[in-house]
Amino acid sequence: MNIFDLYLEKIIKIVKEANQNKTIEIPEMLNGINVDIPPTQFNCDISTNVAMVLAKPNKKSPIDIAKHLVDLIKKSDDQIEDISIAKPGFINIKFKKSFWNIFLKELIFEGKNFGTNKKITKKKYLIEFVSANPTGPLHVGHCRGAILGDVLSNLLLFNNHNVSKEYYVNDYGNQILHFSKSVYFRIREIVYNETFPINNSDLYPGDYVIDIAKNIIKNNKDLDFDNFEKISSKLTKLSVEESLKLIRFNLKNLGIIHDKFIRETDIVNNKEVEKTISKLKKNNFVYEGKIKAPENEKTSHWTERDQLLFKSTDFGDDKDRALQKADKSWTYFASDVAYHNNKLERKYDILINILGADHAGYIKRITSVVEAISGKKNKLICKVSQLVKLIKDNKPFKMSKRKGDYITIEDLIDEVGKDATRFIMLNRSSDVELDFDFTKVKEKSRENPLYYVQYCYTRISSVFRNVGKKISDDIKIKDYKFNYTDKEIKILKKISEWPRCIEIASSKLEPHRIPVYLYELASEFHSYWNMGKEDETKRFITSDKKISDEKLVFLKAVSNVIKSGMKILNVETPEKM
RNA sequence: GCGCUCUUAGCUCAGCUGGAUAGAGCAUCGGUUUUCUAAACCGAGGGUCGGAGGUUCGAAUCCUCCAGAGCGCGCCA
Known part of the structure; x- marks a missing residue:
């Protein structure tokens, strides 16, 4: 029972009846009318601005309109103890005590469903979140978006929607190659006693890579680690699966379980990229063309060339976006285009993507794609979670991939706890940077x-x-x-x-x-x-x-x-x- | 240079689908415990809602401009 909706309906009904009786004029749209929580000093339970909204079409003062409406409202409702008018034209209502009995009876009857939104129609949602590269365990930076996505899906479920939670696994492209090379070098370190090339900044130096290497050696006795090229694709697959094990473990400890993990390689291998691009080509959203160098400082290495482009400028993006790299392999964007086509083909009503602040610049192009494919706006909603500023011992704590210097999700859960982590991360708007003071949260857990x-x-x-x-x-x-x-x-x-x-x-x-x-x-x-x-x-x-x-x-x-x-x-x- | 986000009390932030005298927590100061668990409560001080315009009966909230902070602007993912 939403008492604000209940009284809004009652008031609109009264206003419409008064309009039929020709005692009041109403504007075409009544959606400016609302029923609200009054400030505490007024000693009443709900208030409405209806008189102020109707003042103009009636060419009367809000107070006069209010006087007229107060009588009508009072007559129509036996649960009102007091109804008064406050400047500049609010109508304030105080309920009889019996009203709260009715309210409580209803609440107890509804039980755990109390609060669900009954006005809305049930929809099918797909929410994609986390989707961190499978190159190691999650760290604190991933945590906020993960929790945000999880709670959003719980919220939608609470409102009786249908929700599917997905993790898109970026297991294709250069970063993954560097990662599996890193695993390879760790394997050689163990098997052949060779030193890991620690100065190669493309590689992942973290200790967890050693554990992954050990696991792969243990479980794949028949693999010949002599030549990277020979075992590259197998090793990549194994490394990614090891990472995903870590990631799933992290997520589980945060209380998060995804319904599906969709792999980028599957999208690519199933030719979904070609399929989607030809679909877009038919509608003239894809063409061969050149793009200009970006306007920031490092433009010296830029070479213009003809390549496959998506026409995101048609949808307000500042430039068209590349689908193919120089070696003809697909860009990250291209397979993501295919992935979103895949989502749309599964007939969801609304798609939600949770992104980190560093990916906010990506929103325009991906919403453009969804609009191009589906022909509809606002089918994809992207929600950005701002950065978490970590503070430790009163100093900002910078995580560095280079040094392998992370606060992992496990550290966080061990020291702060899953529930406290979730609550603190959620206690602020996702639009605002969040100070997460590791030391304080630990010490002052009572606060x-x-x-x-x-x-x-x-x-x-x-x-x-x-x-x-x-x-x-x-x-x-x-x-x-x-x-x-x-x-x-x-x-x-x-x-x-x-x-x-x-x-x-x-x-x-x-x-x-x-x-x-x-x-x-x-x-x-x-x-x-x-x-x-x-x-x-x-x-x-x-x-x-x-x-x-x-x-x-x-x-x-x-x-x-x-x-x-x-x-x-x-x-x-x-x-x- | 361009785009996105933010700017509210000393600090960290709520409040923003326009409403009445802008709210919490922390910090500061002063009180409460033979008790249904004090992990709690009560009280005090603290504000040019970044600045300037505009729309409106009404703006912290919407629009424009300006300033500051963060993030991003690849044929990386």
Whole structure:
């Protein structure tokens, strides 16, 4: 039950009826009208701007319109205790206490589905995220996008959409070649006692490559490591699979499981690139042409030549994009074009890509491709997650591939924990750079917002435990005729904002709103809890170790919302801490 | 040079599908514990929402310009 939507509908109905009775003029579009949360000092529950929106078409002051509407609203609804007008024309509504009983009854009935958006139609989503090169384990830099993608899919699932999570494995091209060469040199180091060419900056020097080399030697006794060319393709495959093992392990420890891993080599080997390009050629989106050197400083080595280009300038990109390299092999972009065609052929309604900030410049061309193939705009939504600035011992911590100097996901999980990592990474808008202070998060774990929210759930659990009940048990109440106090209603109001939080978070793809909301709810609850210290009537458990239905329902409502929010974030809600 | 993102309290950030007197946490200062778990609570101080215009009844929120910060601008992935 979304009370804001409920009252918006009621008000629009009233306005339309008034229009039919010729007492009010309405504009063509009524979407400027909204029902909102009023500022706390007004002592009311919801407010609407309807009078201000209607002022102009009626050529009357908002206050006059409001006066007219207030009567109509009051007449049509028996749950309103007080309805008033505030400058410059807001209509403020305060509900009777019985309204909150209706609300709670509905909430308990909906159970864990409370908050799901019922207005939307079910869609099929494909969300691609992480997709880090399979050249080693994930590091902290990958972490934010991984968690963002995971929680977005949970959020969409919560709203009953169909969601498929995919990882695109870039196992084709130069970087992979360098990687498998690195593995090869590590193998030679082990087998023939040769020194690893540490000064070759193309190679991956990290220690994990040694482990990968060892594994490959152990499991492939029949392989002849004498000549790289001979075993290159086999070795590449083995190296990639070893990397993927590491990556899957990292993701699992973060609580993330993808539905599918799609390999770039499969796309290329299945001739999907040719297929897609010829499709685009037919529609004149692909042609042979030259591109100009980029305008930044290092242009001296640039040679212009004819090559296959995608006409992304047709879609507002600043230059057309190359599909083929000089050696006629496909560019990264070309196989990604084919991959997106592959996605579209699988008939998803919406595609979502989660990208790191360093790939933001790629968005224009890939959305252009999807538009070119599907003929539709906004079929692909790209969501960028900004950088995580790591801070350790009060200094920015720079990771270096060269030195193999990383903070890996395992380090992070060992030291900070999966839940805290997830919560902190999600607690900020993905548009903003995130300071992740390794030392602080570790030391001051008590100040961590995760525990603040979890503690709220723990406190509620302890009440249930103390009266011999379980927090997970369903509760059955015959009549909802409770007389909640102002403080309790304040918390119920916060709970009533939950469906709205979900709605905005999912429509804008901004999951950070969930931890922010949960923190606020927890804060209200802790405040209430502490009132019980001074005033025994405010405690949940009476002196004879019982709890009233009234308090039971109240606690159930709070814990339901915390539980479903934390479930979307995929963090634990322990009953004891 | 061009593109994307950001700029809100001392610090880290919410708030942005336009609404009323702009909110948290940390830090600072002062209080609360024989208790349903103090991993908590209560109170105080702290603001030219980067700057300038514009749209609007109304702008932190939308538009334009400017400044600063970050990221990117390959035939790398």
